[in-house]
Amino acid sequence: MAGAAAVNGGRSPVPLVALLLTGCSGIQSSLDPAGMQAGATFRLFELMIVMCGVMYGAVLLFLGASVWRVRRQLAAAPAIEPADPGLGKGLWAWGGVIVAGLVVLATGSFFVERALAAARAREALQVRVTGHQWWWRIQYRTPDGRWIETANELHLPAGRTARIELGAADVIHSFWVPNVAGKMDVIPGHTNVIDVSPHRLGWFRGQCAEFCGAQHAHMAFDVKVDSPAAFDAWLAQQGRPAAAPADAIAARGMAIVTGGACGLCHVVRGSAATGRAGPDLTHVGGRRSIGAGTLPMSRGALQGWIAQPQALKPGTMMPAVPLDGADADAVAHYLETLR
Amino acid sequence: MSPDERERLHAVWADRPGLLGFLGTVDHKRIAARYIVTVVGLLFLSGMLAIDMRLQLSQPDMRRMGPQQYNEAFALHGSTMLFLISVPVMEAMALWLVPLMLGARNMAFPRLAAFSYWLYLGGVLMLWLPHALGITPDLGWFEYPPLSGPAYSPGHRADIWAQMITFTEVAALAASVNVVATILKMRPPGMTLARMPFFLWAMLVASLMTIFALPAIMLATSMLIADRLVSTQFFAPAAGGDVLLFQHMFWFFGHPEVYIIFVPAVGFVSSIVETFSRRTLFGHVPMVLSILAIGVLAFGLWVHHMFAVGLPRLGNDFYTAASMAIALPAGLQMFCWIATMWSGRPRFATPLLWVIGFIATFVIGGLSGVMTASAPLDLQLTDTYFVVAHLHYVLIGGALFPLFGAFCYWYPKATGRMMSERWGVVAFILIVGGFNLGFFPMHVLGLEGMPRRIYTYGPDMGWGTLNLVATIGSAIAMLGGIVLTGNALISLWRGKPAGADPWGAPTLEWAARSPPPQHNFEEVPVVTSIAPLWRHGDLPVMTGLATDRREVLVTSVIDAVPQYRHHSVGPSLWPFVAALATSGMFVASIFTPWAVVWGAIPIGVALVLWFWPRRPRSATGPLARR
Numbered sequence: 001m002a003g004a005a006a007v008n009g010g011r012s013p014v015p016l017v018a019l020l021l022t023g024c025s026g027i028q029s030s031l032d033p034a035g036m037q038a039g040a041t042f043r044l045f046e047l048m049i050v051m052c053g054v055m056y057g058a059v060l061l062f063l064g065a066s067v068w069r070v071r072r073q074l075a076a077a078p079a080i081e082p083a084d085p086g087l088g089k090g091l092w093a094w095g096g097v098i099v100a101g102l103v104v105l106a107t108g109s110f111f112v113e114r115a116l117a118a119a120r121a122r123e124a125l126q127v128r129v130t131g132h133q134w135w136w137r138i139q140y141r142t143p144d145g146r147w148i149e150t151a152n153e154l155h156l157p158a159g160r161t162a163r164i165e166l167g168a169a170d171v172i173h174s175f176w177v178p179n180v181a182g183k184m185d186v187i188p189g190h191t192n193v194i195d196v197s198p199h200r201l202g203w204f205r206g207q208c209a210e211f212c213g214a215q216h217a218h219m220a221f222d223v224k225v226d227s228p229a230a231f232d233a234w235l236a237q238q239g240r241p242a243a244a245p246a247d248a249i250a251a252r253g254m255a256i257v258t259g260g261a262c263g264l265c266h267v268v269r270g271s272a273a274t275g276r277a278g279p280d281l282t283h284v285g286g287r288r289s290i291g292a293g294t295l296p297m298s299r300g301a302l303q304g305w306i307a308q309p310q311a312l313k314p315g316t317m318m319p320a321v322p323l324d325g326a327d328a329d330a331v332a333h334y335l336e337t338l339r
Numbered sequence: 340m341s342p343d344e345r346e347r348l349h350a351v352w353a354d355r356p357g358l359l360g361f362l363g364t365v366d367h368k369r370i371a372a373r374y375i376v377t378v379v380g381l382l383f384l385s386g387m388l389a390i391d392m393r394l395q396l397s398q399p400d401m402r403r404m405g406p407q408q409y410n411e412a413f414a415l416h417g418s419t420m421l422f423l424i425s426v427p428v429m430e431a432m433a434l435w436l437v438p439l440m441l442g443a444r445n446m447a448f449p450r451l452a453a454f455s456y457w458l459y460l461g462g463v464l465m466l467w468l469p470h471a472l473g474i475t476p477d478l479g480w481f482e483y484p485p486l487s488g489p490a491y492s493p494g495h496r497a498d499i500w501a502q503m504i505t506f507t508e509v510a511a512l513a514a515s516v517n518v519v520a521t522i523l524k525m526r527p528p529g530m531t532l533a534r535m536p537f538f539l540w541a542m543l544v545a546s547l548m549t550i551f552a553l554p555a556i557m558l559a560t561s562m563l564i565a566d567r568l569v570s571t572q573f574f575a576p577a578a579g580g581d582v583l584l585f586q587h588m589f590w591f592f593g594h595p596e597v598y599i600i601f602v603p604a605v606g607f608v609s610s611i612v613e614t615f616s617r618r619t620l621f622g623h624v625p626m627v628l629s630i631l632a633i634g635v636l637a638f639g640l641w642v643h644h645m646f647a648v649g650l651p652r653l654g655n656d657f658y659t660a661a662s663m664a665i666a667l668p669a670g671l672q673m674f675c676w677i678a679t680m681w682s683g684r685p686r687f688a689t690p691l692l693w694v695i696g697f698i699a700t701f702v703i704g705g706l707s708g709v710m711t712a713s714a715p716l717d718l719q720l721t722d723t724y725f726v727v728a729h730l731h732y733v734l735i736g737g738a739l740f741p742l743f744g745a746f747c748y749w750y751p752k753a754t755g756r757m758m759s760e761r762w763g764v765v766a767f768i769l770i771v772g773g774f775n776l777g778f779f780p781m782h783v784l785g786l787e788g789m790p791r792r793i794y795t796y797g798p799d800m801g802w803g804t805l806n807l808v809a810t811i812g813s814a815i816a817m818l819g820g821i822v823l824t825g826n827a828l829i830s831l832w833r834g835k836p837a838g839a840d841p842w843g844a845p846t847l848e849w850a851a852r853s854p855p856p857q858h859n860f861e862e863v864p865v866v867t868s869i870a871p872l873w874r875h876g877d878l879p880v881m882t883g884l885a886t887d888r889r890e891v892l893v894t895s896v897i898d899a900v901p902q903y904r905h906h907s908v909g910p911s912l913w914p915f916v917a918a919l920a921t922s923g924m925f926v927a928s929i930f931t932p933w934a935v936v937w938g939a940i941p942i943g944v945a946l947v948l949w950f951w952p953r954r955p956r957s958a959t960g961p962l963a964r965r
Contacts, residue, residue, distance in 0.1 A: 029787045062681070102709070105663060182715065182716075
């Protein structure tokens with residue numbers, strides 16, 4: 001049964017399709033599933049490809065044959081409503097084939113839909129993701145009921161189901177990590193829920209899939225699937241306040257971040273920076289990228305981002321902060337040490 | 340008919356010369372030709388936008404367009420293609436062909452046809468004049484709130500888009516009512532519904548669908564304008580509004596819209612297949628039933644555009660089944676066309692080549708449609724390049740290819756000259772080949788995670804190669820479009836004279852001269868078969884319509900029994916003036932709600948003068964002059 005096979009997450013039943021699609025794997029690809037939901041959907045896709053391929057072949061064959069056949073007889077009077085007994089039966093048969101094919105596909109689709117819904121019954125990690133123009137706020141609920149906040153980087157434990165509650169702060173977005181699961185829209189005034197059960201460790205990437213304004217293209221996030229133990233350690237570490245500056249340059253950076261413009265929009269837990277409009281920076285140095293997937297994390301990238309956000313991501317809500325070279329370097333250094 | 344009478348008939352139906360004649364004409368052929376010239380111009384502009392976007396995406400991290408420019412480009416491309424090209428061009432084909440195929444002298448409401456065009460032109464200018472001034476809508480062809488609401492889209496870009504919809508939808512409603520009335524009440528004697536050519540069925544169904552679908556989008560955009568202009572809260576979640584309401588209304592129109600574009604194309608394909616296979620369409624009755632089924636089913640599957648919004652899963656399963664069900668009538672149509680060729684004696688002129696290109700391309704779009712119809716699979720496919728590929732396969736492969744075929748097929752009738760077959764084949768190969776090269780890779784890009792509507796992507800995503808292939812393919816297809824247009828223009832004076840019936844076709848339009856005179860036919864043809872020009876002997880005609888005033892024959896709906904001779908109105912400037920007044924109100928209502936009140940006055944005046952009765956009062960009966 002399609003659904004059962006889908007849930008078990010077995011090997012592809014259609015090696016040919018798998019072969020054709022080899023080389024299509026990637027960190028943001030629905031063809032390289034690393035989770036239960038994406039796996040079930042991928043197997044449905046393989047079923048579709050095979051059945052639709054057969055149908056397309058049949059149409060082309062019939063079309064080709066009808067073109068090939070005609071060469072013999074030409075230039076007779078046109079026929080008005082000729083009797084077509086054979087073709088009449090063919091029409092019925094063709095209709096029967098279509099109906100049978102559609103029944104199979106609709107049934108497969110129905111079972112996969114059930115498989116996606118079934119995850120809800122399980123014990124789950126609770127995560128809240130909020131879409132902002134143009135970044136993601138991510139909050140985890142700990143077993144003791146606290147919420148731990150981070151941004152633009154989603155960590156998930158392998159082998160467990162995470163229930164992700166989706167909320168929008170402004171306009172409609174769509175949460176999509178193709179390797180793990182299909183997408184779910186993030187809609188103001190509605191709370192949508194998507195369950196994800198990743199089973200393969202590694203880095204993946206998600207991206208907003210609903211047009212949300214100027215920087216829709218740069219509204220991505222990194223996804224890390226960890227072993228449960230590594231995930232728990234990561235979450236505990238994320239829960240701690242920011243580390244104190246280790247050297248003089250970092251201390252200067254911290255003074256600028258907490259005393260200047262940064263703290264109006266960003267929070268660095270354990271410091272005087274308590275803004276809520278932008279991403280939480282408490283452990284920003286430990287993330288893989290900045291600007292919601294715009295640049296890979298590095299000291300230089302941080303400097304460039306602080307000085308010229310509108311050049312790197314035109315339209316972003318982050319204003320350019322006028323700092324001299326030494327100050328910018330100090331801020332970048334401080335943020336980089338916030339791991 | 341004596342030469343004397345013929346001359347009188349000609350004089351009665353002639354337009355006045357000069358500007359007044361130009362603005363006042365109610366000749367359905369002139370009006371339709373204006374539509375088509377406008378559409379060809381817009382197709383070129385829209386194609387340039389597409390090439391612009393493809394160049395931007397051809398490599399990762401391209402900087403030739405910023406996000407604002409790119410967002411404007413896809414918004415303008417989509418809005419133009421869907422609202423200003425696809426639907427209007429099908430109406431134009433109906434306006435041009437329906438009276439000719441009915442052996443009639445004009446549409447049922449000639450001035451309404453003129454009004455449709457002028458208002459449609461207003462919609463075109465509404466979108467493109469502001470673009471020339473740098474005020475371009477930048478939120479796609481769908482403009483979902485709250486992004487298009489007052490909080491996130493200040494200024495007038497969103498209003499321009501919403502009011503452009505109002506223009507084109509009023510024009511489309513007017514045109515559709517006209518087509519339905521003409522098909523139902525102006526068929527020639529003997530053309531019962533059972534003997535009506537399939538093309539007319541297709542146009543009838545498409546027009547009825549237009550009438551039922553378009554009010555939903557006009558309501559949605561009017562509510563959006565109200566939210567923006569007078570602070571209603573239909574789509575404001577904070578005040579109890581719901582943004583999904585807009586999506587439901589948009590797609591309640593948006594999905595039937597796809598079939599409003601596709602069903603006329605089914606009509607073109609059927610006409611071409613029939614003529615070039617030298618036999619009447621196999622399965623006429625199943626074909627008619629299948630477009631009726633499509634016309635009904637199309638209204639029951641709009642939710643498949645909204646599988647990712649988080650509606651209940653059981654409901655999603657229902658819409659999955661409904662969406663897949665539409666593959667049955669579409670698949671049966673495929674069979675009927677191929678079976679017609681199979682059992683006929685096809686002649687492979689360019690129109691039939693386009694049909695073959697259509698089948699080979701559109702079936703891919705139909706099958707990818709079956710995939711996106713599956714709710715769980717659609718969660719991976721929707722809003723990715725897979726859907727970009729799917730919708731272009733369906734709309735270009737499924738509607739534009741048949742349209743190009745129809746263009747080549749009826750070109751000799753419209754101009755009296757043949758297009759070059761050689762250049763026709765060149766254009767066919769370039770467009771079909773370029774299109775498939777350009778759009779097939781997009782399926783894979785979507786599966787590899789490339790979302791729609793992004794202005795750039797990083798080099799590490801691995802999407803560069805396929806995007807480059809897509810760009811090259813699109814450019815080849817665009818080149819083919821230029822060849823096709825060039826062929827049409829050059830053939831206007833270099834083409835061989837066509838004669839009345841160059842293809843040996845079965846339907847009545849080929850009994851008129853090429854190009855048809857203003858009154859189309861001298862006598863009303865009488866129909867005794869589904870293929871009136873293929874039966875032996877001369878076409879029987881009915882005499883008795885006046886030659887000294889504009890008269891058309893009105894017949895009964897089902898059996899086409901002659902009922903009365905109807906006075907067909909002549910040229911008038913009032914449709915133009917009424918369209919101007921309506922345009923004034925639409926434009927001004929972007930700025931102030933009071934425009935709706937004050938703007939209604941000039942519209943009312945124009946309509947009163949338009950409909951002012953000019954016939955002499957009867958000498959008998961209850962309204963007689965005493």
